[in-house]
Each structure stands twice: as C-alpha cells, then as structure tokens.
Amino acid sequence: MTKLADWFETSNDATKVLLRLGARPDVISLAGGLPAPELFPGDAVADAFAHVARSAPAVSLQYGPAEGIEPLRALIAAQMRKEGAGSVTAENVLITTGSQQGLTLIGQTLLNKGDRIALDEPTFLGALDAWRPREPGYTAIDWSGNTPVFKPSSDAETMPKFAYCLPNFRNPTGETMTLDARKALVAAAQRDDVILIEDNPYGALRYEGVQPASLISIADQGGDGPYDGHVIYTGTVSKTLAPALRVGWMVVPQRLLHGLIISKQGLDLCTSPLTQYAALHLIETGVEAETSERARDLYRIRRDAMLAALEAEMPAGVTWTRPEGGMFVWVTLPEGTDAHDIFQRAADARVAIVPGDVFYAMNPAHNTMRLNFTNVPEATIAEAVQRLAGVIEGRARNAA
Amino acid sequence: MTKLADWFETSNDATKVLLRLGARPDVISLAGGLPAPELFPGDAVADAFAHVARSAPAVSLQYGPAEGIEPLRALIAAQMRKEGAGSVTAENVLITTGSQQGLTLIGQTLLNKGDRIALDEPTFLGALDAWRPREPGYTAIDWSGNTPVFKPSSDAETMPKFAYCLPNFRNPTGETMTLDARKALVAAAQRDDVILIEDNPYGALRYEGVQPASLISIADQGGDGPYDGHVIYTGTVSKTLAPALRVGWMVVPQRLLHGLIISKQGLDLCTSPLTQYAALHLIETGVEAETSERARDLYRIRRDAMLAALEAEMPAGVTWTRPEGGMFVWVTLPEGTDAHDIFQRAADARVAIVPGDVFYAMNPAHNTMRLNFTNVPEATIAEAVQRLAGVIEGRARNAA
Numbered sequence: 001m002t003k004l005a006d007w008f009e010t011s012n013d014a015t016k017v018l019l020r021l022g023a024r025p026d027v028i029s030l031a032g033g034l035p036a037p038e039l040f041p042g043d044a045v046a047d048a049f050a051h052v053a054r055s056a057p058a059v060s061l062q063y064g065p066a067e068g069i070e071p072l073r074a075l076i077a078a079q080m081r082k083e084g085a086g087s088v089t090a091e092n093v094l095i096t097t098g099s100q101q102g103l104t105l106i107g108q109t110l111l112n113k114g115d116r117i118a119l120d121e122p123t124f125l126g127a128l129d130a131w132r133p134r135e136p137g138y139t140a141i142d143w144s145g146n147t148p149v150f151k152p153s154s155d156a157e158t159m160p161k162f163a164y165c166l167p168n169f170r171n172p173t174g175e176t177m178t179l180d181a182r183k184a185l186v187a188a189a190q191r192d193d194v195i196l197i198e199d200n201p202y203g204a205l206r207y208e209g210v211q212p213a214s215l216i217s218i219a220d221q222g223g224d225g226p227y228d229g230h231v232i233y234t235g236t237v238s239k240t241l242a243p244a245l246r247v248g249w250m251v252v253p254q255r256l257l258h259g260l261i262i263s264k265q266g267l268d269l270c271t272s273p274l275t276q277y278a279a280l281h282l283i284e285t286g287v288e289a290e291t292s293e294r295a296r297d298l299y300r301i302r303r304d305a306m307l308a309a310l311e312a313e314m315p316a317g318v319t320w321t322r323p324e325g326g327m328f329v330w331v332t333l334p335e336g337t338d339a340h341d342i343f344q345r346a347a348d349a350r351v352a353i354v355p356g357d358v359f360y361a362m363n364p365a366h367n368t369m370r371l372n373f374t375n376v377p378e379a380t381i382a383e384a385v386q387r388l389a390g391v392i393e394g395r396a397r398n399a400a
Numbered sequence: 401m402t403k404l405a406d407w408f409e410t411s412n413d414a415t416k417v418l419l420r421l422g423a424r425p426d427v428i429s430l431a432g433g434l435p436a437p438e439l440f441p442g443d444a445v446a447d448a449f450a451h452v453a454r455s456a457p458a459v460s461l462q463y464g465p466a467e468g469i470e471p472l473r474a475l476i477a478a479q480m481r482k483e484g485a486g487s488v489t490a491e492n493v494l495i496t497t498g499s500q501q502g503l504t505l506i507g508q509t510l511l512n513k514g515d516r517i518a519l520d521e522p523t524f525l526g527a528l529d530a531w532r533p534r535e536p537g538y539t540a541i542d543w544s545g546n547t548p549v550f551k552p553s554s555d556a557e558t559m560p561k562f563a564y565c566l567p568n569f570r571n572p573t574g575e576t577m578t579l580d581a582r583k584a585l586v587a588a589a590q591r592d593d594v595i596l597i598e599d600n601p602y603g604a605l606r607y608e609g610v611q612p613a614s615l616i617s618i619a620d621q622g623g624d625g626p627y628d629g630h631v632i633y634t635g636t637v638s639k640t641l642a643p644a645l646r647v648g649w650m651v652v653p654q655r656l657l658h659g660l661i662i663s664k665q666g667l668d669l670c671t672s673p674l675t676q677y678a679a680l681h682l683i684e685t686g687v688e689a690e691t692s693e694r695a696r697d698l699y700r701i702r703r704d705a706m707l708a709a710l711e712a713e714m715p716a717g718v719t720w721t722r723p724e725g726g727m728f729v730w731v732t733l734p735e736g737t738d739a740h741d742i743f744q745r746a747a748d749a750r751v752a753i754v755p756g757d758v759f760y761a762m763n764p765a766h767n768t769m770r771l772n773f774t775n776v777p778e779a780t781i782a783e784a785v786q787r788l789a790g791v792i793e794g795r796a797r798n799a800a
Contacts, residue, residue, distance in 0.1 A: 002561075002595055004659045005534075006512050034463060042457025045674070049449035057442025061642035063434060097497055097646075101668045108533050112406050113513065129666040133508050134405075161402075195402055242461035244674040246497075259404045266529040267667065268501045274445070274644040275672065 007133045028384040030371040031352035033171065033327055036302075039295050040242050044287040048278040056277070064273035066265040067257075068095025068249070072280045076235070076249050084217030085233075085251070089225035092251050094260055097271045099201055099236035099248030103130035104267065106197060106232060106250075109259045110161045111136050118150040118163040122330075122359030122368070124171045124199065127164060136161075138361040143181075148188045162195040162232075167215060169202040169326025172359045172370040176324055179212035186218045189230045195256075198233045204240045204292045206325035207300035216251060228254040237279055239327075240292040247271065247279040298374075299327070305378030306371065309385035315393045320371075327374045330356070333367040333392065342369065342391060349387045407533050428784040430771040431752035433571065433727055436702075439695050440642050444687040448678040456677070464673035466665040467657075468495025468649070472680045476635070476649050484617030485633075485651070489625035492651050494660055497671045499601055499636035499648030501664075503530035506597060506632060509656065509663045510561045511536050518550040518563035522730075522759030522768070524571045524599065527564060536561075538761040543581075548588045562595040562632075567615060569602040569726025572759045572770040576724055579612035586618045589630045595656075598633045604640045604692045606725035607700035616651060628654040637679055639727075640692040647671065647679040698774075699727070705778035706771065709785035715793045720771075727774045730756070733767040733792065742769065742791055749787045 052060045067073070073093035080088040096102040103126065111117075111134035118141050139160055142149040151159050165185065167177040177185075189196045198215040219229040236248035252260055264270075282288050306329055310320050317334035333339060339355035346353055356368025373381055452460045467473070473493035480488040496502040503526065511517075511534035518541050539560055542549040551559050565585065567577040577585075589596045598615040619629040636648035652660055664670075682688050706729055710720050717734035733739060739755035746753055756768025773781055 001593065002510065002656060004656075005508065005510055008509075008659060008662070037458035037462055040457045040461040042453050042461065045457070045461060046450035046453035049453065050446035053442050053446035053449065057440045057445070058437035061440040061442065061445060061644045062437055063638075063643045097668045100666075104667050108405065109408075110402065110405055126666075126669065129662075132666065133663070193401065238463075242674075243463045243669075244461045244672045246668065246670075246672045256402065256404075259408060262408070262529075263533070266500075266526075266532065267504050268497045268646065269526065270646075272644045272646045272672075272675065274642075275675070 005133070007135050010132055027347070027350045027352050028376060028380055028387075029352040030373070030376070030381070030384055031354050032372055032375055034372070034375045035239055035243065035295065036298055036374055039291060039298065041282075041287050041291050044282060044285075045242065045278070048281040048285075048287070049274065052274060052277040052281060060274045060277045062273065064270045064276070066261050066270050068093065068271060069273055069276045069280070072276050073249075075280060075283060076251070080216070080233070080251055084213060085220040085227065086222035087220050087225040087227040088216075088251055089227070091226045092254065092257065094250045094252055094257065094264065095271050095276055096234075096248040096250055096264070097268055098238060098243075098246045099199070099234045099250075100126050100130060101267065102234040102248055102250040103127050103197075103199070105260050105263045106162065107131040107134045107136070108267075109256065109263045110195070116157060116160040118160040118194070119361065120165065121362060122172050122356060122365070123164065123361065124166060125359055127199065128361055140362060147184045147191075148181075150188065150192055150194050159192055159194055162197055163189065164197045164199065165215070166199045166202075168200055168211065169205065169323050169328075171202070171326070172328050172354070172356065173330040174321045174323025174326050174328045175330075177212070182212055182215055182218055186215055186230065190219070194230070195253075196231045198231050200233060201236050201239055202326040203235070205295060205299060205327070207296060207303060209324045226254040227251070232256070237283075237288060240295065241279065241282055241288045245275050245279050247275055302373045302376075302378050302381060303329075305381045306373040306385060309382045313386050313389035315389065318392060327372055329371045329373060331369050331371060332365075333369070335367060337367045337392075337395065339366060339369045342388075342395060345391045345395065346388055349391050351384045351387045351391075353388065405533070407535050410532060427747070427750045427752050428776060428780055428787075429752040430773070430776070430781070430784055431754050432772055432775055434772070434775045435639060435643065435695065436698055436774055439691060439698065441682075441687050441691050444682060444685075445642065445678070448681040448685075448687070449674065452674060452677040452681060460674045460677050462673065464670045464676070466661050466670050468493065468671060469673055469676045469680070472676050473649075475680060475683060476651070480616070480633070480651055484613060485620040485627065486622035487620050487625040487627040488616075488651055489627070491626045492654065492657065494650045494652055494657065494664065495671050495676055496634075496648040496650055496664070497668055498638060498643075498646040499599070499634045499650075500526050500530060501667065502634040502648055502650040503527050503597075503599070504667065505650070505660050505663045506562065507531040507534045507536070508667075509659045510595070516557060516560040518560040518594070519761065520565065521762060522572050522756060522765070523564065523761065524566060525759055527599065528761055540762060547584045547591075548581075550588065550592055550594050559592055559594055562597055563589065564597045564599065565615070566599045566602075568600055568611065569605065569723050569728070571602070571726070572728050572754070572756065573730040574721045574723025574726050574728045575730075577612070582612055582615055582618055586615055586630065590619070594630070595653075596631045598631050600633060601636050601639055602726040603635070605695060605699060605727065607696055607703060609724045626654040627651070632656070637683075637688060640695065641679065641682055641688045645675050645679050647675055702773045702776075702778050702781060703729075705781045706773040706785060709782045713786050713789035715789065718792060727772055729771045729773060731769050731771060732765075733769070735767060737767045737792070737795065739766060739769045742788075742795060745791045745795065746788055749791055751784045751787045751791075753788065
C-alpha cells in the first residue's frame with residue numbers, strides 16, 4: 001500500500017471544502033473568497049485572447065521563459081516604481097501561475113524541514129497549504145515592544161527563514177496594517193536579515209481611506225536597480241480581472257531570483273505565454289483598471305450591506321471587524337461558542353460560513369468565523385446574516 | 401544573507417539554458433524540445449478562447465475545482481477506456497498545469513527526503529528537476545533477469561516509492577519500450593507494490609510502426625471503476641495542440657487521488673478553467689486530432705532528414721538511435737569524447753545541441769548528446785548535422 005509523504009499528517013482539505021461549499025444552489029455562501037462573476041469582462045477577455053493567438057501564434061502558443069514574458073515583467077516593474085519601489089526593474093519580476101504559486105515557490109526555494117516562518121495569526125489558509133509540504137515550524141510575530149520581534153528570546157531556535165504578512169485587508173480578518181507598523185516591520189527585517197513576504201492580492205480593493213505605503217516601497221532604498229532589499233512582494237490579476245487567468249507575479253530581491261526561477265521551471269516549466277500576453281493586453285487597454293473600479297463600487301455596497309446587517313441582527317456579545325477593503329469580515333462569537341457548531345447549524349439554515357480555526361497555524365480561536373461579502377448581492381447578504389444571527393441567538397438561548 | 405534550501409546543492413539550470421539556447425537567431429538549435437510553431441492552430445485557439453469567454457464568463461473566468469473541470473476529465477477518461485484502460489472514470493483524472501506539474505505533484509505527494517525513485521537512465525531532465533526539491537535518491541531498474549528488479553539485493557534500503565518510465569519515444573533517447581518489457585514491468589510493479597509512472601507526452605507522435613499497449617492498460621484489470629491499479633499515467637496537449645495551453649492530466653489510482661488533489665490546490669489552487677474549456681472545445685471540434693496528424697506528417701519528414709544527414713555526414717565510430725516517433729535522436733560519440741567539448745565547438749559553428757550527461761541522475765555517459773528534429777525545417781537540419789559532423793571529425797583528428 002503506497003504511503004503518502006509525511007507532511008500529509010498535518011494536512012487538511014479545508015480549501016477544497018470551502019471552494020465546494022458554495023456549490024449547493026439552495027445555500028447562500030459567505031464561505032468562499034470568490035470575486036463576483038458579474039464583474040468578469042468576458043467580451044474583453046475573448047477579444048484579448050483572440051487578438052494574441054491570431055496575431056502572434058508562434059510566440060504566444062509556444063513554451064515561454066520560466067521567469068515570464070519580458071513586456072509584462074517590465075510593465076509590473078514600472079507600476080512598482082510608480083508606487084514607490086524605485087529600484088525595481090523587469091529583472092526583479094517573476095510571473096507565476098496565480099499568486100498561490102508564488103507562495104509555493106518561496107517555500108520550495110527557502111525552506112528546509114523544520115525551518116520556521118513568522119506570521120500574525122489568523123492568516124491566509126492557502127499560504128499554510130503552500131508551505132506544508134516543506135514541513136516548516138511557525139512562530140508568532142511579537143508586537144508587544146517598540147519594534148516587532150521575529151524570534152522569542154526564550155527560543156533556542158534560529159531566526160525564521162521569512163515573515164509573512166498581508167498588509168492590506170488581510171484574509172481572513174479584513175484588517176489593514178498601519179504605516180507605523182509597516183515601518184517597524186521593515187526595520188526589524190533589515191535588522192535581523194529576515195525576508196518579509198508582502199502578499200497583496202486585495203490591494204486594489206480599497207473602498208474608503210488611504211492606502212499606507214507598501215512594505216517593498218519602505219524597504220527599497222531607491223537608486224539604480226535591480227532591487228535587492230528584504231521584501232518579496234506578490235500580486236495577481238485574480239481580484240482585478242479574473243481568477244481563471246492564473247496570472248500572478250512576485251517582485252523579488254536580486255539575490256533570490258535565480259533560485260526562484262530554478263524552482264519555477266521544476267513546478268510547471270513556465271506560465272502560459274498566451275495568458276500572459278492576454279493579461280498584458282487587458283492591462284494596457286485599460287480593461288483591468290476599469291474592472292477593478294467596478295469591483296470597488298460593487299464591493300463597497302456589499303460590504304456596507306454586511307456591516308449594516310450585522311449591526312441590525314447580531315445578538316449582544318458578537319463583534320466583528322470593519323474592513324476598509326478586501327473581501328472579508330471577521331466575526332468573534334461570545335467566549336465558549338464553537339464556530340464549528342455554528343457552521344453545522346448555519347448549513348441547516350442554508351447559509352455557509354468558514355469556522356475561523358482553519359486560519360491558524362498555532363493557536364486557533366474556536367469562537368471565530370470568516371464571512372465573505374463579494375460573491376452575493378446585498379439583499380442576499382442581508383438574508384444570510386439574518387439567518388446566521390438566528391442560529392447564533394438560538395445557540396446562546398440553548399446554552400443559557 | 402538568506403540561504404536557499406538544501407536541495408539547491410544538487411540543482412542545475414540545464415533546462416533554463418536549453419530553453420534559451422535557441423534564442424540566438426544566428427544559431428541553428430537542435431537543443432530544445434520545442435514543437436514546430438508553424439503547426440500551432442492560432443485561429444482555432446483564438447476562436448475557442450473567444451467562444452468560451454463569451455458564452456460562459458461566470459464559470460470559465462472564475463476559480464475552478466482543484467481536480468479540473470468535469471467534462472474534460474470525463475473526455476480523457478473515455479479516451480483512456482477506449483485505449484484499453486477499462487476501469488478509468490472521470491474520478492481518476494486530475495487536470496494539471498502542464499504534465500510537468502503532474503510530475504511535481506507525484507513527488508510532493510509521495511516522497512520524503514531520501515526516498516528512492518527507480519528509473520532507466522538517461523531520462524527526462526524535467527522529471528529530475530520536478531523531484532529535486534524532495535531530495536530523493538535514485539536506483540537503476542535492473543533489466544538483466546526475466547523480470548525487472550526495482551531494488552538491488554545488495555541494497556539495505558527499502559523499495560523505491562515509484563518507478564518512472566517514458567515507454568514511447570523516450571526523452572532523450574527516442575527509444576520505445578517493447579510490449580514484453582511493458583508486461584514485465586507491470587508484473588514487477590504489482591509483485592512489489594511499487595507505483596509505476598507512465599509519462600506519455602509523445603504518444604501521439606508515432607511516425608511508423610505500431611504502438612505497444614500502454615502500461616496503464618496492461619495494469620488495469622478492467623471492470624467497474626474507479627481504476628485503482630499500480631500505474632499513474634500522465635498526458636498533455638503540449639505536443640498535439642500547443643504548449644502554452646499548459647493543460648496536462650494524470651490518470652491516478654483511486655487511493656492516491658485525495659492526496660494528489662490536496663497537493664494540487666497547495667501548488668496553484670486550480671488550473672485555469674478558461675484554458676481547460678478551450679482545450680476541451682479544441683479536442684471536441686477535432687482541432688487537436690488534426691493538428692496532431694499534421695505534426696506526424698511534418699515530423700516524419702524532419703526525422704528522416706536527420707537520420708539521412710547523420711548517415712551521410714557522421715564520421716566512423718558515431719552511432720545513434722532511430723526513433724519511431726517523438727522529438728529526439730540520441731547520439732553516442734566515440735569513447736573518450738566529451739560532449740561538452742563538442743557543445744562548445746558546435747556553438748562556435750553556430751549549432752546548438754545538448755550534452756547527454758544532464759539527462760542522468762546517477763552515472764552520466766559523457767560521450768552522448770541529444771538532437772531535436774521537430775523545431776527546424778529539413779534543409780536546416782541537414783546543414784546543422786553537416787556542421788556538427790565537421791566539429792566531431794575535427795575533434796577526432798586533433799585527438800589522433
């Protein structure tokens with residue numbers, strides 16, 4: 001009987017379950033992390049792929065360079081420079097098959113079994129999934145002092161290999177890191193020579209307020225490139241154009257680029273040149289910017305609908321985050337409530353949510369849950385929150 | 401200074417170098433493994449993507465299931481059953497981002513550090529690249545007896561986790577495994593409970609003769625599925641349609657499917673549904689079959705041109721394989737010749753080849769090289785072989 005690799009002892013199929021939860025047509029799903037499909041620019045995507053395949057089949061349908069096509073890398077580098085990372089050049093940019101692959105590449109390139117990763121819990125489930133095959137350990141970033149600490153002083157272990165953050169509208173909490181926290185994090189990374197992963201899938205989805213500077217722009221000393229600072233940045237068109245393009249990117253310090261490219265070609269040889277040229281076309285012709293703007297308008301309404309419904313419906317003792325952007329609200333239930341119990345009862349009431357404990361690598365908070373507000377219309381959100389509140393209230397009454 | 405993971409101590413950038421070798425416009429490249437770009441059905445691909453994106457944007461542009469879209473999985477299962485693997489159902493099929501990702505998935509799902517892989521050398525470089533991050537060991541399949549042996553009796557180690565083969569037109573040698581060898585291999589795998597990987601990227605590219613039965617059809621006992629035998633099969637549209645679709649698949653025993661799907665979602669969440677639906681459309685409308693037939697016609701001519709040129713030009717003491725299909729001829733130089741030396745001198749004569757030693761995991765033969773015959777027209781092949789023969793002859797004269 002074939003035995004799976006040891007890392008499966010710590011694996012789960014949470015992502016698979018989440019992606020499937022919304023499939024039942026009679027269930028309102030607040031469980032996924034899916035964009036609103038009504039935003040997808042189908043005709044523009046059709047035109048872009050057709051244009052590329054027809055005008056340059058020999059290049060767009062062939063294998064491409066492992067690091068990605070040069071014009072897309074140059075365009076991303078120019079965007080990064082414009083946003084303050086002044087020394088980034090095309091050489092620093094590596095195109096990935098979705099930004100999930102970027103996380104896989106980082107783990108595969110940097111981690112030996114037992115190496116540690118520093119992070120704030122709860123965190124992105126897909127990152128934990130990406131790194132599990134490398135069998136890492138985890139440590140919480142200690143924010144209690146003047147500057148964040150990556151390694152507990154009581155710990156005999158070495159520094160973590162890298163620290164992972166989602167500074168904008170973190171999945172699952174929706175929280176945004178302040179500018180002061182960003183500066184402190186970069187200073188600590190430079191002091192301890194620790195790589196910072198700045199995962200930024202939701203950056204374009206800000207519905208109010210002003211975005212603090214990115215970690216990479218704080219870390220970048222400017223000047224002539226290629227960039228060689230302490231931050232790896234990951235981006236994607238999944239939230240601004242369409243997930244199915246599977247086009248993401250990493251902005252990588254020069255000293256790590258070679259290793260990441262070797263890793264990348266082992267994983268899938270190259271990301272589709274056809275899709276990369278189509279994504280480039282969709283960015284250059286303004287379709288991405290326009291889709292992104294429509295997303296902000298739509299998601300702002302849905303976020304507001306969710307916050308209003310929570311305010312109106314939730315029983316006392318339930319609290320939640322008020323995200324300035326992104327896709328998620330994080331709900332904390334009264335102490336002692338088990339969100340898995342709520343999950344089951346909510347499913348009976350035909351509402352899907354995600355129990356919060358799956359987003360932890362170390363110390364799960366069992367009285368938490370994640371709600372998504374991007375994938376269903378506002379009236380449906382209100383209906384779902386009402387049902388959910390009923391479930392939570394009923395549970396509280398039963399417990400009393 | 402950030403240290404890369406330990407597996408980089410054994411890594412090389414051979415694939416990257418090979419993919420770039422052909423880029424210099426004044427060099428004739430026999431080095432790559434690229435299809436002829438003039439075969440790519442650009443207009444049909446344009447139509448397929450446009451049709452899918454326009455007619456079903458909500459599904460084709462969204463995230464999809466980690467295992468792939470059901471209709472493509474069902475179509476591949478039906479093809480496998482037609483080719484003799486009678487118990488294969490859609491449930492056994494996992495869509496991958498190119499068949500390279502299938503190899504990565506197998507390594508990630510089955511290998512712990514130090515686990516061994518059995519194979520015949522020389523072998524596919526991309527497979528070695530895919531498995532290197534898992535830090536495996538290697539063992540040669542012993543074919544000296546009545547039945548192949550996966551584990552040398554002198555060896556204290558356990559059985560290999562799996563055995564890897566390219567039964568049809570092996571990269572890099574072009575050789576095809578006989579039916580008797582296939583039967584013996586499957587019997588040995590069943591006896592020792594070892595998984596066999598049947599990597600079949602070139603199966604459709606047969607230019608003469610009859611294909612022996614696939615390993616999976618020999619291993620499959622038929623009957624009601626899902627299939628749960630000893631063979632994992634991998635296929636791709638890269639050689640029959642276009643590499644840039646990055647659509648491959650694995651046919652997987654039922655007991656391994658769950659582990660492979662968990663692995664897959666960690667790597668890139670899902671393969672693009674847009675591309676999968678487009679590939680399905682291109683298969684269903686006959687474009688893939690037609691492209692494949694045009695490839696066979698074109699590549700037969702190019703293979704014959706290469707074999708004729710080798711016959712006419714090569715000095716005594718040089719031998720080569722005569723592949724019935726695929727993309728490569730394997731050349732053995734006189735004992736003592738270093739193919740890296742030939743590689744350098746050939747580059748000076750503006751011809752690119754691949755020194756054979758990069759295709760070995762254990763005991764490299766330094767007097768070997770791989771020639772590709774699919775990517776350049778027959779007159780150019782003849783010119784390249786003539787230049788190469790001159791280099792080899794000159795080298796022999798200098799050595800004498």
